[in-house]
Amino acid sequence: MDLQIAGKTALITGASKGIGFAVASALAAEGVRLVVNARDAGALGEAAERLRALGAEVHPVAGDVSELKHVKSLLAATREAVGDPAILVANAGGPPTGPAETLDDAAWARGFELTLMSAVRLARGVVPAMKAAGWGRVVFVTSLSVKEPIANLTLSNAFRSGVTAFARTLANEVAEHGVTVNSVAPGYTLTERLDELFADDYARARLVSTIPARRFAAPEEIASAAAYLCSAQAAYVTGQMLLVDGGMVGTTY
Ligand SMILES: NC(=O)c1ccc[n+]([C@@H]2O[C@H](COP(=O)([O-])OP(=O)(O)OC[C@H]3O[C@@H](n4cnc5c(N)ncnc54)[C@H](OP(=O)(O)O)[C@@H]3O)[C@@H](O)[C@H]2O)c1
Incomplete structure (x- = not known):
């Protein structure tokens, strides 16, 4: 199916490997002009080359989305490269692991900046121009942990639920302007993150x-x-969380 987004512009973070790279590849195949981000500039450059091989226009911008200054410079570099993005896919690595009983404040602060505030800051940075254009798509990559907490992933459980609630709230604010805000909640997916965890x-x-x-x-x-x-x-799909989990979360709703 033609997704009818050829020629549109997208910013995809956490895009040098795993799920983020797969999203970049899918949008590249649709003819979307891409800005891709990750921290490791070398790996990101190689990923950009692989995306260009699909025929896409690709601009790699390295930086850590858990830091406000990097988000600001990423947004500025995106505008310089392709203009205001019509699509944002906000993704990054997972937060530190650990049990709820003992995780310390430093780990909580890290999870807050990486998982919740990166999503908030990226969305706030792109939504005003999307509203002005009357078209926009914001997608957050979260986790099945939003529906069913995963043992030892306390910060993922807590902050991805925050991202989901933020998405729902923002979705309602901007829907009348042609901007949708949704999240994809992956189940267990064959990436380096899975290899680390299991x-x-x-x-x-x-x-x-x-x-x-x-x-x-x-x-x-x-x-x-x-x-x-x-x-x-x-x-017409907005404020939704789309679980892609092979049936893992067993609840009806
Ligand atoms: N794989 C699973 O089973 C699974 C299941 C549910 C949810 N998730 C979640 O989905 C997201 C993507 O997972 P994945 O498995 O694709 O992970 P991955 O294979 O480890 O890839 C993570 C990507 O994000 C980049 N990244 C990490 N931290 C970043 C930061 N602070 N700023 C910018 N880029 C950053 C990484 O590159 P650099 O390291 O160079 O920055 C890489 O490109 C994660 O949040 C993960 O927790 C994964």
Whole structure:
């Protein structure tokens, strides 16, 4: 299906690998002009080359989205490269892990800046121009932890729920201007993040056995959902959280 976004501009953060790179690839295939971000400039440059091989216009801008000054310079560099982005896909690495009982204030502060405030700052930075243009798409990459807390991922559980509530609130504020705000909540997906969290084969096999689909997601499967939310066809879908989890979260609602 043609998503009818060819020629539009997108800023995708956390885009050098994993889910973010898969989203960038999906939008590149639709003819979207891309600004891609991650911290490691070398890996980001290589990712940009792979995206260009798909025929896309790609501008890599390195920086850490957990820091306000980097978000500001990323937004300025984006405007310089492609103008105000019509699409934002806000993604990054996961916050520090640890149990709720013992995580210290420094870890909480890190999770707040990385997971919640990066999303808030990026969205605040792009939404005014989207409203003025009468068209915009904001997609946050969150996690199934929003529906069902994951043991030891206290900060992900807490701050991604915050992102989801922020998205719902912002969605209602801007819907009349043709701007939609949604999130994609991935289930367990085959990326380096999964390798970090579940290095042990036995733990991985046990985890897979709890997923109704009996397999992990490919990053491209999460990206397809994100790309749909960026499409012209999704114009009337806003404030939603789209779980892409192979059936893992077993609740009816
Ligand atoms: N994989 C899963 O099973 C799964 C499930 C649910 C939710 N999620 C969430 O989905 C998101 C993406 O996951 P993933 O598995 O694709 O992770 P990944 O493979 O580790 O990729 C993370 C990407 O974000 C970039 N990044 C990390 N921290 C950043 C920062 N502070 N500023 C800018 N870029 C940053 C990384 O590049 P640099 O390191 O160079 O910055 C990389 O490009 C994460 O938040 C993760 O927690 C993942």
